[in-house]
Every structure is written in C-alpha cells, then in structure tokens.
Amino acid sequence: MGGRNLAHIHLEDGSFTLYWVLVWWAIALILIGVSLVWVRSKKKFSNRKITLAAFCTAAAFAIFQVSIPLFGGVHLNLTPLIGILLGPALGALVVLIINILSAAIGHGGWGMIGANLLVNITELVVAYGIWRALKNLFSGGFARAGIATLAGLFCGNMVMIVIIVISGVQGAAQTSSQILTGLTLIAAVNMGVAVIEAFITGMIIVSIMKARPDMLERDE
Amino acid sequence: MMTRISPQKGMLIFGIFILLAGIAALVAFQVSGPMGIEERFTQALGIHHDASADSGISGFSLEGQPFLYVVVLGILGIICIAAYRHFRI
Numbered sequence: 001m002g003g004r005n006l007a008h009i010h011l012e013d014g015s016f017t018l019y020w021v022l023v024w025w026a027i028a029l030i031l032i033g034v035s036l037v038w039v040r041s042k043k044k045f046s047n048r049k050i051t052l053a054a055f056c057t058a059a060a061f062a063i064f065q066v067s068i069p070l071f072g073g074v075h076l077n078l079t080p081l082i083g084i085l086l087g088p089a090l091g092a093l094v095v096l097i098i099n100i101l102s103a104a105i106g107h108g109g110w111g112m113i114g115a116n117l118l119v120n121i122t123e124l125v126v127a128y129g130i131w132r133a134l135k136n137l138f139s140g141g142f143a144r145a146g147i148a149t150l151a152g153l154f155c156g157n158m159v160m161i162v163i164i165v166i167s168g169v170q171g172a173a174q175t176s177s178q179i180l181t182g183l184t185l186i187a188a189v190n191m192g193v194a195v196i197e198a199f200i201t202g203m204i205i206v207s208i209m210k211a212r213p214d215m216l217e218r219d220e
Numbered sequence: 221m222m223t224r225i226s227p228q229k230g231m232l233i234f235g236i237f238i239l240l241a242g243i244a245a246l247v248a249f250q251v252s253g254p255m256g257i258e259e260r261f262t263q264a265l266g267i268h269h270d271a272s273a274d275s276g277i278s279g280f281s282l283e284g285q286p287f288l289y290v291v292v293l294g295i296l297g298i299i300c301i302a303a304y305r306h307f308r309i
Contacts, residue, residue: 015267040307071249074257104293140227143234150237164265173266182264185248189260192245195238202234 013109020167025114028096031121035092052215053090056082061098065107074193079156080149081201083124084131085208085215091128095120115163122159127152145205146198153194157187 016024039045060078068074082091099113099120130148138144161183165176172179208215225233252260261267 036307071245071254071257100296110292137225138227138230139224140230143227143230146234147237150241154241169265169267171267174264179265182260185252186257186260186264188244188248189252190245191241192249195241195245198234198238 013111015109015169015171016111016115016167017170018111021111021114023114024118024163024167025111028114028117028121032092032096032117035089038089039093048215049086049090053086053094056086056091057094057097060094061101064098064102065105068193068196070196071189071192074190076193076197076200077120077123077153077156078197078201079120079123080127080145080152080197081204083126083128083152084145084148084201084205086124088121088125088128091124092117092121095124115167118163119156119160123152123156125152126155141205141209142202146202149198149201150191150194153197154191157190161187 056078060082063076063078066075068076079091079095082094086094096117099116103110103113127148130151131144134144134147161180164183165180169179174182205216252263255263
C-alpha cells in the first residue's frame, strides 16, 4: 500500500471537493437507507444469513488489505460474491461496514467512502442481478458465477470512471479527455484482476453448491 | 420454453468473456507500463503527490491525522449505536 491512505477509488481525501464528497455520501446514504428499510421490512432474518453476512464482512475486509503482485499490485474485492450470497440489501450494509473499517485503518479516506460505496454497491447489485437472471439459462454454477462477477466488476469500473469524471479531481493537471483515457486504461487493467476474481468466485460458489447448497437459497 | 445452456457451453461463453477481459487488461498493461494502482491513478489524473497533500480550502485534510480519524470514527460509532437502538436492527 505504501505510506498513502488510499481507497477502492484509489484517491486520497482532498481529491474531491467537499461538494462532491457530500453528493456521493448523500446518494450512498440514500441507498443504505433503502437497504435498511428493506432489511427491517423482513420480519425475521435467519441466523444463517446473519452469520454469512458477518463472515463475508470479515473475509472481504481482510482481502481488501492484501496486495496481489499482479499488474503492479492490486487487491481483490469479493463484492460480487457478497452480492450473490447475501443479495443487494444486506450486501450494501456489508460493504458499508467494510469501507468504514478500511478507512479506520487508513485504507481509504473518509471522504471517499460515499463514492466507493456507490462503486461497491454497483458491483454487488449487478453481480446479484446477473446471477439471478442466468438461473434458468445456465445449468452450471461456475460459469454463471464467473460471468456475474465479471459483469459486476466491469460495471463497478464504469461507475468509478463516471464518478471521477463528474467530480473532477483537485490538482489534476490533465484535460477531461486525458483523464478519461487514463481511467479507461485503469479499468482495463482492473478487468485483468476481475478475471482472477471471477475464477475465485466461481470456485467458491461451486464448493458451496456441493457442500452447502442451502446457503445459496434465497429466503424470500 | 427457454433452453438451458449445458455446463460445457456455459464454460465456453465464460471463456470468451475471460479472453476479452484478459486481452483488454494485457493491452492496457502494455500501454501504461508496470506500476502500482496508486501510480496509475496519479498518472491518469496528472496529480503530483506533493500538491495533493495540500488539500486546499474546500478539500479534506484528514490524511495522516490520527486525532481526526479517531474523532470521525467516534462520531460514526455513536451514530451506529443510536441507529441500532432507534431502529432495533
């Protein structure tokens, strides 16, 4: 990680103006609020689901901090896996906790949590949506989970680009087109990591389908 | 009625996506060169570390200030406890 505090959007506090920090935080809080309402609307959550959410939080928080020496140093997310296992509402609460814990130990600025939440929520919502949409189309779990993961991380990268381009970055010396080109290159490199994550997610899902298929059942 | 895709065909489709993503990543890596993710961001945006450390009037300057981190974490903790008690989550 080096000595700098960086986030999923690998920019420091002060990169966005206070206005945009508040805008992204506000949108993220609205989504978190919707998730909370949904969670509260369910009369009862099974202990299994709560335990799974806790496990996902711990695992994803840990994996956020582990730098993989590929493409110059990257980290996995596990957000698509969280989306597949927990769904969008519970998943959004999990990524909120992960981002807050990460910021608390210096992995990411506080001001970037809102923007990073939007990226992470996009990843898990898209992955969950694709996973569900392919249910009646794919008979195997590995490819289904892998495609859902790739799609989720791809859309997360797109949201990251949109957020940065809209917000602008204080002290940036590049023109908008140069920034867009640079961010597109970052997104493309990130897709290399998404390939690894797709395989890992696919393997985890296949293992769960064999050992504990009940964990993938939706309690709706 | 929708026809289900066999695991073999599913893997083939997945493989095509993997191939496309892999090629895009390798091309981007070749174009941008070997560097860490932080350097990629700073280079893409044309940010100089020294300049960004000085966050300006409207930016945050929490970076590297443990006291402010503790304050913010404390506030968030209080909000969480209040929300937990109020909503009985």
